[in-house]
Structure formats: structure tokens, C-alpha cells
Amino acid sequence: xxxxxxxxxxxxxxxxxxxxxxxxxxxxxxxxxxxxxxxxxxxxxxxxxxxxxxxxxxxxxxxxxxxxxxxxxxxxxxxxxxxxxxxxxxxxxxxxxxxxxxxxxxxxxxxxxxxxxxxxxxxxxxxxxxxxxxxxxxxxxxxxxxxxxxxxxxxxxxxxxxxxxxxxxxxxxxxxxxxxxxxxxxxxxxxxxxxxxxxxxxxxxxxxxxxxxxxxxxxxxxxxxxxxxxxxxxxxxxxxxxxxxxxxxxxxxxxxxxxxxxxxxxxxxxxxxxxxxxxxxxxxxxxxxxxxxxxxxxxxxxxxxxxxxxxxxxxxxxxxxxx
Amino acid sequence: xxxxxxxxxxxxxxxxxxxxxxxxxxxxxxxxxxxxxxxxxxxxxxxxxxxxxxxxxxxxxxxxxxxxxxxxxxxxxxxxxxxxxxxxxxxxxxxxxxxxxxxxxxxxxxxxxxxxxxxxxxxxxxxxxxxxxxxxxxxxxxxxxxxxxxxxxxxxxxxxxxxxxxxxxxxxxxxxxxxxxxxxxxxxxxxxxxxxxxxxxxxxxxxxxxxxxxxxxxxxxxxxxxxxxxxxxxxxxxxxxxxxxxxxxxxxxxxxxxxxxxxxxxxxxxxxxxxxxxxxxxxxxxxxxxxxxxxxxxxxxxxxxxxxxxxxxxxxxxxxxxxxx
Numbered sequence: 001x002x003x004x005x006x007x008x009x010x011x012x013x014x015x016x017x018x019x020x021x022x023x024x025x026x027x028x029x030x031x032x033x034x035x036x037x038x039x040x041x042x043x044x045x046x047x048x049x050x051x052x053x054x055x056x057x058x059x060x061x062x063x064x065x066x067x068x069x070x071x072x073x074x075x076x077x078x079x080x081x082x083x084x085x086x087x088x089x090x091x092x093x094x095x096x097x098x099x100x101x102x103x104x105x106x107x108x109x110x111x112x113x114x115x116x117x118x119x120x121x122x123x124x125x126x127x128x129x130x131x132x133x134x135x136x137x138x139x140x141x142x143x144x145x146x147x148x149x150x151x152x153x154x155x156x157x158x159x160x161x162x163x164x165x166x167x168x169x170x171x172x173x174x175x176x177x178x179x180x181x182x183x184x185x186x187x188x189x190x191x192x193x194x195x196x197x198x199x200x201x202x203x204x205x206x207x208x209x210x211x212x213x214x215x216x217x218x219x220x221x222x223x224x225x226x227x228x229x230x231x232x233x234x235x236x237x238x239x240x241x242x243x244x245x246x247x248x249x250x251x252x253x254x255x256x257x258x259x260x261x262x263x264x265x266x267x268x269x270x271x272x273x274x275x276x277x278x279x280x281x282x283x284x285x286x287x288x289x290x291x292x293x294x295x296x297x298x299x300x301x302x303x304x305x306x307x308x309x310x311x312x313x314x315x316x317x318x319x320x321x322x323x
Numbered sequence: 324x325x326x327x328x329x330x331x332x333x334x335x336x337x338x339x340x341x342x343x344x345x346x347x348x349x350x351x352x353x354x355x356x357x358x359x360x361x362x363x364x365x366x367x368x369x370x371x372x373x374x375x376x377x378x379x380x381x382x383x384x385x386x387x388x389x390x391x392x393x394x395x396x397x398x399x400x401x402x403x404x405x406x407x408x409x410x411x412x413x414x415x416x417x418x419x420x421x422x423x424x425x426x427x428x429x430x431x432x433x434x435x436x437x438x439x440x441x442x443x444x445x446x447x448x449x450x451x452x453x454x455x456x457x458x459x460x461x462x463x464x465x466x467x468x469x470x471x472x473x474x475x476x477x478x479x480x481x482x483x484x485x486x487x488x489x490x491x492x493x494x495x496x497x498x499x500x501x502x503x504x505x506x507x508x509x510x511x512x513x514x515x516x517x518x519x520x521x522x523x524x525x526x527x528x529x530x531x532x533x534x535x536x537x538x539x540x541x542x543x544x545x546x547x548x549x550x551x552x553x554x555x556x557x558x559x560x561x562x563x564x565x566x567x568x569x570x571x572x573x574x575x576x577x578x579x580x581x582x583x584x585x586x587x588x589x590x591x592x593x594x595x596x597x598x599x600x601x602x603x604x605x606x607x608x609x610x611x612x613x614x615x616x617x618x619x620x621x622x623x624x625x626x627x628x629x630x631x632x633x634x635x636x637x638x639x640x641x642x643x644x645x646x647x648x
Contacts, residue, residue, distance in 0.1 A: 023456075051456075057486065062479035065445020066452060069463075072434050073384060073453035096439050097446065103645050105427035105435055106417030110648035141646050165648035 002185055007177040009151035010040050013158040014078070016187050018048050021076055024162060027054035028063055028080030028116075037082045038118065038177055060086050064115060065093035071113040071167075072101065078162055083129045084119035084171065087136070098167040099142030110165045114158075118172035120211055120261060121298045121305055125174070130298035130305075132210070132261040135268040137169045138239045144192055145239040147171040149213040151183040153236055156190025164192060171238075173211045195242035197249070201231035204255040204319055207246060207272055209235040212259045218312035219259075223319055230319065238268060246272070247279045254285035255322050259310050264292035286322040291315050329606050335377060335534045336602060336613070339369035339595050341620050342393040345402065346565075348624050349392070349409060349423075353569045357632075358409050361438075362423045365393035367532075367564035370594035371496050372397035374537025375464060378545050384432045384450040384463040386443035389424045390496075390563070391436030394466050399431045402627035412634035419637040420645070432461075440501075441474030443467055444493070448480040451489035451554070460549050462490040470501025472515045481522045484554040492541075492548055493524075495558040496531060502567045503580040519556040531559025532594040535601070562589035 004012070017024045026041060032055035035042035045053040056063050060081055067077035081087055087094070098111045121130040137145045144166050148154040154172070161168040198213065199220050208216035213234040220230040231249050235241060250256045256276050258269040269290040276288050291310045299305055326334075346364040353362050365372070368390070376397035379385070387394040395405060400416070408415025409423050416426045427435040434450055437443050447465030454461040471477060472495060484491045495515045499506045512518060519526030525547075530536045537559060544555045566574030573579040578586065602608040 057479075057482060059479035059483060061476055062445050062448065062483045065442075065476060065480070066449035066483060069384075069386070069434065069446035069449025069451075070453050071449070072429070072446065073450040073463075075449075075453045075456060077449075092439055092442060093445060097437075097442055101427075101435065102648050104417060104421045104425045106415075106420050107645045107648070108417065108427050109429055109435065112648075144647070 001182040003180055004151050004183045005177065006151045006154050006179045007040055009155040009183045010158055011042060013155040014041065014044060017159060017162050018044065018052055023074065024076040024078065025052045025054060026078050027056050027067065029056055029058055029082055031055060031080055036080070038174065060089040061093060064090040065097070067113045068093055068098045068111055071111045072109050076112050076162060078114040078116060081115060081117040084117045084133045085128045085131055087117060087133065094167070095140050099140045103142060111167050112165045114161045114168045114170050116170045116172065118174050120173040120175055121309055122175040124300055124302055124305055126300040127297035134171060134238050134262055135266060138268055138271065142167070143239060144168040145171065146192055146237045147210045148236055149176060149210050149234055151179065151181040153190050153196065155183055156188055157192065157236065159187065160189040160192050171210065175211050193237045193240040193242055195245040196234040196236055197231065197245065198234050199230065199232040201229040201253065203229045203253055204231070204257060204322065205249040205253045206230050206232045206315065207235065207256060207258045208232065208260065209238065210261065212261055212310065215259055215310060215312050215315060219315035219319065222312055222316040226320060228319065228323070243275060243279065247276065250276050250280040251283040254283050257289045257291065257315065257319050257322065259291040259315050261293055261310065263295045264290060265295050267292050289318050289322060291318055332598065332602060332606070335373045335538065336598050337616055337620070338373040338377070338397055339534065339598065340617060342369045342372060342396050343595055344620050344624055345392060345396060348628060350565065350569055352628070360422050362569045363390040363567065364565045364569065365390050367593070368496050368498060368561045369393055370534035370537050371494065371531045371559045371561060374534045375494055375541050377538055378541045379464065381432050382459060382461040384434055384447065384454065384461065386434050386447040386465050387436035388443060388466055388468060389436065389438050389440070391426065395426050395433055395436065398433050400426070400428060400433065402623055403630040406627040406631040407634050410631040412631055413637040414634040418641060441467065441471035441476045444476040444480035448484050448489060448491055451484060451491035452487065454490050462492060462545065462548050464492045464494055466494050466496060468501065469495060469497040469499060469506045469515055470504070470509060472518060473509055481524055481554065481556065485522045485524050488551070488553040490548045491554045492544060493554065493556045495556065496561055497558050498561050498563045500581065503573065514558055516556055516558040524554050524556050526556035526558065528558040528560065531561035532592050532597065534594060534598055564590065
């Protein structure tokens, strides 16, 4: 299998879909000539032209909103909102329009669109370009939400998302674009709603996604040194969640630790924790633990930002306390 | 076969009266608590829906508003399915899941009425992109009220339609009030059409209570838009005969925010009465013929209401179905 970066895996997936589906197009700020604010769409404008790779004015409401109409009328748009923070500008279009249309119109319309956006701290992009906001979307019935962390998942989940008949929020992480990993060539999909058991273990389940996958893996290694066998699960999809895999793991290990980059209060970890209580309470040997960002905006200063982010040491310490 | 001007006017008359009678029936059913929820009636504005949609085909898209019954009927919506949806019945357009504010039929190009003021702009704009992509000469029509033009969606969408040269016609129904606020207190320019210049979009203000004026304006605009001339902003001056919603105290009790004088001024310009006079005075159509049209419409409505009444409620299992396609 070839090794590629998260960024190039996404770019490759876009090229595959642009060649396969004439109704598929990409639109957003600077996605064309510039090659994408984070270069994810590099080269595509030259190859496919301005009607398939549409540069758009700085108009998040029109970027997301026009896609709702285009999708309802049969096109397959993939729009980019440069940072997840900017989603606040176009939430009506996503939440009240795209997400509700199929249900409130009695199934008469479907909205096959993908909203790519990215979150995450780690490069001192400060408070309005760094947050993680998964639970804002998982709280909305009618939206699918995925958050891949490897090149293979980025490509496979992207191709699943653009072929899904529903609106899908595709959450990337700015610190992952340069990450390399194995990724099949050509067309393949990773199903939405299937978690990835990254590492099997018997004593504790660490549940993570996006950049925190790597924190989970590192913590798993540190715990191994302490004689604790951790199972690490990368959810990949946050709506729907692969509860079966999560609950089966917790029933096996008896302990669950959730690590996410969202702030703790009302973060998605709360939902996971509650589901574990509901579905695997009798198996728990210790209360469920959440490791999350504190309830603050993301600070600019590098030391403060590092302090803000969950890391493998915190996860390991918290995990050890569960025994 | 060429349709004569008279036949066209009679079609408009039938359509406008169908909408009016539908709305009056909805009002009485609402008062009788047979229809529940929120209902916003289109009575008084019928010339716009009839004059605009009279030129559209099923391939053309529309987006509608919370005050949407008129647009849907004019675009070909079936009275039975609409009435059943207002009743929340399983046979309604949306199986009873949408209600008055959320009716949709993509097979007629109706991409939905909308409970969020100003939400139709980007949707209609995207449908315009789809029409342009398919290259079949279809257009997208976005109905909206004067108050919606103060939303950011108006700005972003018209700007986008202009730079992408999309076949979208933004039809403003300027009934002069955003719920209780007079348009003069809500914007500093005199006309919504004035705003078109800011986007490089052609625009016009016309008498929205004159179906002939609306129809003639649309004919010219459509030709240009279908030929690739880009978007158009058409402002139609009008007046809603009823409150913002059924139960609005301005209509039910007292003139809370609209004056008696302006109400009387506009009621004297009722689009249906106006067309009726034209048909009688200028075309020599007998009143008996027009009364027959009304009788037919009332029979159709009786049938629609009976259909809605007799239709089953949605099964409880429907609640969980259809969140995802």
C-alpha cells in the first residue's frame, strides 16, 4: 500500500469523485486558483476548471446555503468552510435547512452535500481559528458527522460522505494534514458509522477521534509500560456512532476513558459517557473518565495553548487513577 | 394553439380566486381549530404568485416562504394534498410532518416553503446553479417579503447570483410590514428594488396587485434570464389582507400597527376585484360566468377539505422515520 499524507489522500479522493461523478463539485473560499486555504484542493482547479472547483466570495452563508439548494435540485456539492469557528456564520443553513429538509418535507427531498471544515488547536491560530466543535453538529438530527484522523480514513470517509444522500459534516484537523500513513490507491470507501479499534487491550478502553487518536495511542504505549493493557478506539464517525464497538469494548475492559479536544462541558464525551452508563453500567469497575479541553476559548500563547490541549501524560495519569 | 389574452386573464382569475378561497377556508378551519399550529395567509397578494408562476414550467424551481400557500397552488400544488398537510394528515404533501410552513414537491420544482425568514435566498440561488449546470433553460424563482431583504442571506445570495450570472429571479412581495414593523422603519432606501444596484442586478418595482403588470413584467424578465442575462430583482408592491398570522391582534381586534386608512386604501385595490372589473368592463365577461368559476373552486375546496378530514393521522411509528435519506 502506498504511503501518503492526510492532505494528499483528501486531494486524491476529490480527484476520484470529480472524475466519477459529473454532478459533484467543490466550492468555497480560495479552493480554486489558490488551491485551498490549507492546500487540500491543490491542482484541482487547473485540472477540472472553475465550474467544478468554484472559488466563492467570503460569504459563508451563501457557500453553505447555496449548496443546500443545489443538492436539493440534484447536484452533489462539497463546500468548504475554512475553519469550524466560521460555521457559526452559517448555522441556519445547516441546522434548520439541510438537516431538517428530508424529515419535514416527508422524505420528498434529500440533501446530498458535504461540508468540509476543520478544527483543532496546535498552531497558535488563537480563539477564532482553533476550536473543536463536534457536539454542535452531533446534537442536530439529520446530520452525519465524521472526523477522520488517518490518510486512509480521510480518503475512504470522504468518498463515503460525498456518496451519502444526506448532509455530512466532514471535520478535518489542521494539525493532521501533514501526517503520513498507508492509503490504498484508487477508489475505496470507509463506511460512515464504523469505529476503528486501533489497538486491542483488556484493562481499559480509551475512546478518541481526530488528533486525539494519536494522544490515545501514545497513552496506550505509556500505559503498557506500566503494565496496563489499553484498548484504543478511534470513533471516526460521531453521527452515527458505532456504539456496538464501544460498548463491547467497555464490557470487556470494564473501564472507559474518553479524550477529546472539545471543551469538556457539553462536549461529546458527555454523550459517550452517558451511553456507556446506559449500555454497560454493570461491567464498569470504575467511573467513566473524560479528558477534555478546559472550558475556555483557545488561548493564543504557545505555552497556554499547549496547556489547553489534552496530552498523553494527562490521559495516562487519569487512566492509572482508575485502577 | 395560441392562448388569447382573455383566456390568460381567465386563467389568472381562476388561479387567484383559488388561492383566495383556499386561504379563507384555511382561516375558518383554523378558527374552528380543525387546523392547528401557525398559519400565515396569502390573501391579498395573489396577483404575484399567479402572475409569476403562470409563466413557469415544472422544470423551473421556486422557493417559498412561511406565507407560501399561494406560491404552491400557483406552481401546481394539489389542493387535496395541501389541505391534508395543513390538517397534519398522512396523505398531506409531507405526510403531516411539515404543516403549513413546510410544503414541498420537487416534482413540481417546489423546493419548499420555509419557516425562517430569508432562508430561501441561498437555496434558490443554489437551485439556480443547478439549472445553469443542467443547461436546460430552467430558472429559479425566490419569493420573499420586504422584511427578508434585511437578512444577510439576501446580500450574500444576490451577490453570488450576480457574480455567477445565475438564472434566478428574486421576487419581492413588498406588503410593507415585517410582522408589525413598517418597511420605512426597517430600511432607508425607498424600494427593495433599489438594492439591486448594489449587486449589479437589474431590478424593477411594479404594482403587485395588478396581475397583468406582474405577468407582463415576468414575460420580459424570463426571456432575458432564460437567455443567460443573469439574475433579476422584481419588487411587487402589495398588501396582506389579514394579519401576519391567524390570530394577529392587528387583524382580529384593532389596528395595532397598521392604520385603518392604509388598510382601506389597499383593500380598495384588491387584486381579484380589480381583475374582475377588467374582465367585466373591458372584455364583457358576464358576472354569471365568473360566479360559475367561483362555484367550481368552492366545490374543489369542499372536496379538498373532505379529503383532509377523512384522511388518517400518521402512524406513531412515522415519528422516528425519515430523519435520514
